[in-house]
Amino acid sequence: MKSERNLTLSDLAKLAGVSTSTASRALNNNPVIKLATRERIQALAKEHNFSINAAASRLRTQRTNVVAVILNLIEHTEQSINDPFLLKVVGDLNQALNDKGYELLLSNSFMAKDDWYNYFINSRRADGIIVVGQAKSEQKAIDAAKAGAPLVVWGDSNTQSNYPIIGSNNRLGGKLAAQHLIENGHTRLVFLGDTGHAEMNERYQGYLDAHKAAGLTADPTLVFPIDLTSQAAYNAVNETILKRGLHFDGIVSCSDMVALGALKALKERYISIPGEVAIVGFDDIAMAELLHPALTTIRQNTRDAANKMVEQLLNQLNGEPAFSDVIDIELVVRKSSV
Amino acid sequence: MKSERNLTLSDLAKLAGVSTSTASRALNNNPVIKLATRERIQALAKEHNFSINAAASRLRTQRTNVVAVILNLIEHTEQSINDPFLLKVVGDLNQALNDKGYELLLSNSFMAKDDWYNYFINSRRADGIIVVGQAKSEQKAIDAAKAGAPLVVWGDSNTQSNYPIIGSNNRLGGKLAAQHLIENGHTRLVFLGDTGHAEMNERYQGYLDAHKAAGLTADPTLVFPIDLTSQAAYNAVNETILKRGLHFDGIVSCSDMVALGALKALKERYISIPGEVAIVGFDDIAMAELLHPALTTIRQNTRDAANKMVEQLLNQLNGEPAFSDVIDIELVVRKSSV
DNA sequence: TTGAAAGCGTTACCAT
DNA sequence: ATGGTAACGCTTTCAA
Numbered sequence: 001m002k003s004e005r006n007l008t009l010s011d012l013a014k015l016a017g018v019s020t021s022t023a024s025r026a027l028n029n030n031p032v033i034k035l036a037t038r039e040r041i042q043a044l045a046k047e048h049n050f051s052i053n054a055a056a057s058r059l060r061t062q063r064t065n066v067v068a069v070i071l072n073l074i075e076h077t078e079q080s081i082n083d084p085f086l087l088k089v090v091g092d093l094n095q096a097l098n099d100k101g102y103e104l105l106l107s108n109s110f111m112a113k114d115d116w117y118n119y120f121i122n123s124r125r126a127d128g129i130i131v132v133g134q135a136k137s138e139q140k141a142i143d144a145a146k147a148g149a150p151l152v153v154w155g156d157s158n159t160q161s162n163y164p165i166i167g168s169n170n171r172l173g174g175k176l177a178a179q180h181l182i183e184n185g186h187t188r189l190v191f192l193g194d195t196g197h198a199e200m201n202e203r204y205q206g207y208l209d210a211h212k213a214a215g216l217t218a219d220p221t222l223v224f225p226i227d228l229t230s231q232a233a234y235n236a237v238n239e240t241i242l243k244r245g246l247h248f249d250g251i252v253s254c255s256d257m258v259a260l261g262a263l264k265a266l267k268e269r270y271i272s273i274p275g276e277v278a279i280v281g282f283d284d285i286a287m288a289e290l291l292h293p294a295l296t297t298i299r300q301n302t303r304d305a306a307n308k309m310v311e312q313l314l315n316q317l318n319g320e321p322a323f324s325d326v327i328d329i330e331l332v333v334r335k336s337s338v
Numbered sequence: 339m340k341s342e343r344n345l346t347l348s349d350l351a352k353l354a355g356v357s358t359s360t361a362s363r364a365l366n367n368n369p370v371i372k373l374a375t376r377e378r379i380q381a382l383a384k385e386h387n388f389s390i391n392a393a394a395s396r397l398r399t400q401r402t403n404v405v406a407v408i409l410n411l412i413e414h415t416e417q418s419i420n421d422p423f424l425l426k427v428v429g430d431l432n433q434a435l436n437d438k439g440y441e442l443l444l445s446n447s448f449m450a451k452d453d454w455y456n457y458f459i460n461s462r463r464a465d466g467i468i469v470v471g472q473a474k475s476e477q478k479a480i481d482a483a484k485a486g487a488p489l490v491v492w493g494d495s496n497t498q499s500n501y502p503i504i505g506s507n508n509r510l511g512g513k514l515a516a517q518h519l520i521e522n523g524h525t526r527l528v529f530l531g532d533t534g535h536a537e538m539n540e541r542y543q544g545y546l547d548a549h550k551a552a553g554l555t556a557d558p559t560l561v562f563p564i565d566l567t568s569q570a571a572y573n574a575v576n577e578t579i580l581k582r583g584l585h586f587d588g589i590v591s592c593s594d595m596v597a598l599g600a601l602k603a604l605k606e607r608y609i610s611i612p613g614e615v616a617i618v619g620f621d622d623i624a625m626a627e628l629l630h631p632a633l634t635t636i637r638q639n640t641r642d643a644a645n646k647m648v649e650q651l652l653n654q655l656n657g658e659p660a661f662s663d664v665i666d667i668e669l670v671v672r673k674s675s676v
Numbered sequence: 677t678t679g680a681a682a683g684c685g686t687t688a689c690c691a692t
Numbered sequence: 693a694t695g696g697t698a699a700c701g702c703t704t705t706c707a708a
Contacts, residue, residue: 056685
């Protein structure tokens with residue numbers, strides 16, 4: 001109930017007839033305390049609904065057991081916050097962090113103060129930072145890492161950086177997507193994505209790899225450097241068809257949401273999929289298999305990625321070296337391409 | 339840099355040639371301190387990258403300025419974590435909380451320990467709790483509120499409870515959806531949603547209201563009490579058509595994701611939409627307007643809802659009374675129904 | 677308008 | 693195996 005003053009550790013110790021030190025050790029399962037004593041005190045704590053005061057504990061230990069997760073949204077495209085892929089990553093991170101005894105403080109790049117190191121780490125709000133989404137400018141992450149913030153970024157792991165980056169094998173993903181379309185007889189492939197963005201550029205390189213491997217030359221006018229939103233994709237596909245007619249027969253998209261926008265533009269014009277235009281997405285969000293036609297896509301293993309990000313962050317917290325790493329991806333073939 | 343010991347408030351005070359008290363007041367913009375002094379010290383803090391130690395501050399003030407947001411997922415349907423609607427709500431809550439100077443600690447009902455009051459409030463991890471998604475059982479919320487946790491729940495605001503519930507006008511939503519279909523000549527309306535769930539039942543009541551208002555009698559065999567997932571909807575629609583043929587001409591869905599599953603089942607059978615079957619969703623997630631056909635739906639104003647939830651939570655934190663409240667909804671007509 | 681000092685509740689060092 | 697005690701860094705009461 002609200003009224004009764006909160007039990008403190010020393011109150012609990014008194015109830016148990018031991019010192020505060022012993023009570024503290026008992027609750028932390030310190031083996032130096034006799035097992036019987038430990039169990040007795042833990043039971044007493046439960047009985048009295050006692051919880052360690054996290055603020056005091058954090059002040060004393062200088063650790064919070066909290067990790068700040070920053071969604072690095074791209075300015076001016078508020079859409080990206082609606083991308084289901086992000087939620088999946090956040091959900092998996094929450095799971096992975098909880099498994100290791102950490103909690104997740106959610107933030108995003110619009111709201112987080114500029115100085116991530118000071119705001120989260122120096123102020124002891126969190127022990128480390130995980131950034132989801134490599135924006136075009138990574139200055140804040142670079143600064144934070146330079147200041148000494150334990151930090152892991154989701155993004156393109158080939159990028160040179162002073163912090164570990166975990167990400168999918170984007171180049172392979174782009175290659176698998178284009179290769180799949182080429183093998184099914186589509187050769188004029190639109191690339192829907194901004195090659196100025198590190199991850200997207202990797203996918204584009206993979207797209208080029210596939211062309212080269214097939215002895216084809218990619219047409220640079222088929223690259224549409226759009227924002228990562230359905231709306232942008234819809235507009236881009238509409239415009240190019242208006243201007244040049246149906247001058248392509250396949251689309252490699254940088255996300256499933258982007259593919260969705262493209263799909264809509266095509267369907268509105270009664271262009272048959274995959275007959276006239278085949279399309280491949282990226283991410284494999286839940287919705288992909290529910291579209292009509294179901295969307296062929298490159299699945300990113302977010303569970304695995306989340307675990308690896310947390311692992312590399314914990315390495316830093318423990319003073320061990322941490323490294324960038326690549327996550328396997330796989331092509332999931334559905335009706336939009338065959 | 340990592341090596342240099344952290345500046346404390348008293349260090350900063352020394353640098354400024356004032357007492358710790360003065361420095362503390364200056365950083366908190368306490369008007370009792372001369373403006374010039376305040377500005378001088380704030381500038382000094384910025385210059386030295388000083389940040390108040392949140393742990394110490396929280397211990398001393400007994401406030402965290404953190405709110406725990408718990409995603410109350412329904413066991414056994416892991417899909418719900420993928421519902422984009424949830425991310426939207428979380429994003430808006432983050433925004434609303436930040437506007438009021440609070441941070442968002444993310445949790446979900448699988449991971450949050452059973453005893454929310456103890457874990458979040460008693461332990462001073464957070465000042466209050468916002469629960470998103472009224473599961474069928476609200477026992478944890480009831481217990482937390484009984485224990486004195488400042489608590490607000492997103493759900494059906496008509497439910498009797500010992501805590502404020504903010505939610506959409508679900509009954510009106512259900513009515514608008516059914517009414518819209520009826521007005522467009524559809525009279526055998528499937529209701530896709532579990533009426534054992536408070537919010538869904540309200541929508542169902544609205545669905546019944548619309549029938550009554552039109553002088554129609556709803557057919558109880560058209561109610562499919564499915565889980566809130568696309569897959570469940572897909573299966574339910576497939577099965578009923580297999581068993582009974584196309585014995586309905588409209589669908590009122592309990593979420594856009596559910597509508598998506600239904601849509602897929604219909605399209606696979608080449609049933610024309612909205613010609614043979616018209617369909618209305620619920621939520622208005624970003625994807626709704628991008629489906630083909632674009633999905634008519636009931637828009638939930640999550641921004642407004644987030645602000646109201648935060649408002650009612652702050653009321654409790656300030657010892658003021660807090661109340662349940664209803665959020666306006668609106669019918670958004672698109673191609674899936676006309 | 678400013679300063680001194682107590683105290684928030686824990687943990688960990690040093691004793692025993 | 694357990695206890696005494698200092699210290700973590702801040703805010704706030706009281707005094708000047």
